[in-house]
Amino acid sequence: MFDSEDRLSWLLAVLAGVLGATAFTHSEGYFVTFMTGNAQRAVLGYFRHDVLLSITAGLLLVCFVAGVVIASVCRRRFWSGHPHGPTVLTTTSLVAATAVDVIEDGWGVNMLDFAPIMLVVFGIGALNTSFVKNGEVSIALSYVTGTLVKMGQGIERHMAGGTIADWLGYFLLFSSFVFGGVIGGCISLVVNGTWMLVVATAVCAVTTAYTYFHMDRRRVLD
Template sequence: MPKPEEIRRKALFDSEARLSWVLAALAGLIGAAAFMHTAGYFVTFMTGNTERAILGHFHGEPDLAVPAALLLLAFLTGVVFASWCRRHFWSGHPHGPVLLTTASLAVAAAVDLLLYLGATTPTIDFVPILFVAFGVGALNTSFVKNGEVSVPLSYVTGTLVKMGQGIERHLAGGDYADWLGYFLLYAAFSLGALLGGLLSLLVSGWAMLVTATGVCLVVTCYTYLHLDRHGPPAR
């Protein structure tokens, strides 16, 4: 019978882990698209949006406080709706929320293209960003275990905390598997943000949304046609 540490090591690089890296990178790229081509809106950083929504009024910036509150609402709505769909429609597709994220990004790209058709400023309007935040909220429900999110794809703060705790356990006589998985997830998110930043130098705002939609569509096809059909690897 495999030892617990052997099971954890094997799980570090299985298909579920690889998918989490891809989705974390996608979250980073989406966040970069929203931040680089808007007035600095966050679609992955709800801590920042919460502080903006509250402190913007004290700082004399209600024009940032209200959008931040709306982004929080859109993100939360995405989580709730994706969870509801998982309960009622996606019992056989545990990664169904990726489909919802793809649809949200497609709508955001289409709306932004219509709003800025013929415009010279390659920015993303706030209305499409609400759809993006909804999609990111849904994306974060892609990995659920015992009814709770097991891999928070865009919650970088929590990932770093868990990685730090894992490093301490490793130094205290534990195993590298205690922290490596969190590091790889963080690295994937950072790589996605880097790619999004580089891409923002080459294409307009709506084109970045189209790119993210394309990547998400490929991942959706993979999860529906392969991963969800064959099931996650045994652990």
Template sequence: MFDADARLSWVLAGLAGLIGAAAFTHTAGYFVTFMTGNTERAVLGYFHDESDMAAAALGLIAAFVAGVVVASWCRRRYWARHPHGPTLLTTVCLAVAAGTDLLLYGANPNDIDFVPILFVAFGVGALNTSFLANDEVSVPLSYVTGTLVKLGQGIERHASGGDFADWLGYFLLYASFVLGALAGGLLSLLVAGWAMLIAATVVCLIVTGYTYLHLDRHGPLAE
């Protein structure tokens, strides 16, 4: 339960929460981790004269799915020896988002515009492919609904004769996401949106370096 991959999943879940907070607090309320909300907004926005937000939600969904597709393809073709390669793609996307925001809108505005957020959504989609089992995602980093469902099932198994290990891992994953969102919310009170993107880029770069230089070389795939 507490091996290197588990610890890395907590860090990445926290990173996803931080990224989501940056996108939500410094934009018009865009979701980069909540595709259920984007789907409902894409459908229901037209019923409340919010066609712009509905269209934006569709764009975010498309960017998120594209991130999943590209990261999955890269894993199959180029990252066979680096199962955590998606963190590299996420780092690049966050850096591009920060650079695009600075280039197009300057360093003064506090808000992040829609174009950089598309790159962020792409990066979050890629990040969610970090943990696979039989070519399927085994740890949903930003899919909090799924984590809570698994947490509830684990609690029931514990109550029916299991042990705390049935739910503790999911609780820690959920708590990591919450702490990341909390850190992002607090950070949003202190810095501009582009600075939050840079902070998230730095954190993701550090994690990427750790996975490439240590985890992937000394983990189960090491020669």
């Protein structure tokens, strides 16, 4: 029912969930996967007389879009033989986020500053371009709202005479993202913000190595 691309999407969705948990548990409530929330914050902050809220939310939107654009450029120019090359950019951004955090506050800080969070958001934007078909993203890893809409539509098709395959894939993608959040939440109970970034970076690096040197090579050979 599901191929290697589907299974890889679940793995990367888990990674996105872990990254979301990293920011949520060790920052001032910044959204790194929820761009709908950032869009509303960017506007509604002014109505709450909180200009800083609007500015930070707007900057996170810019970082996310920049990650998408730069990953797409790299995919077109440098990663023709690596369909999931954007994971490299995500790992690089997490390494940079960790380095910035350590330089600014050392290894003992619990709450992450805004600069590392911007780099994490950039990496998540890049990660969302990991699955492209006909020039468009075919699987949005952190777009949970869209995934749930598609799952609901699939459930209706199943009820109208379709099969479980109409919605099960979307459910598994959603569940993978939530599972990543659970993993990240558990990790946050035993490490501070800096080490949470280190763990997330290590997980992303292992995932990148697997996709870049195994999954992508097998796909090209096929």
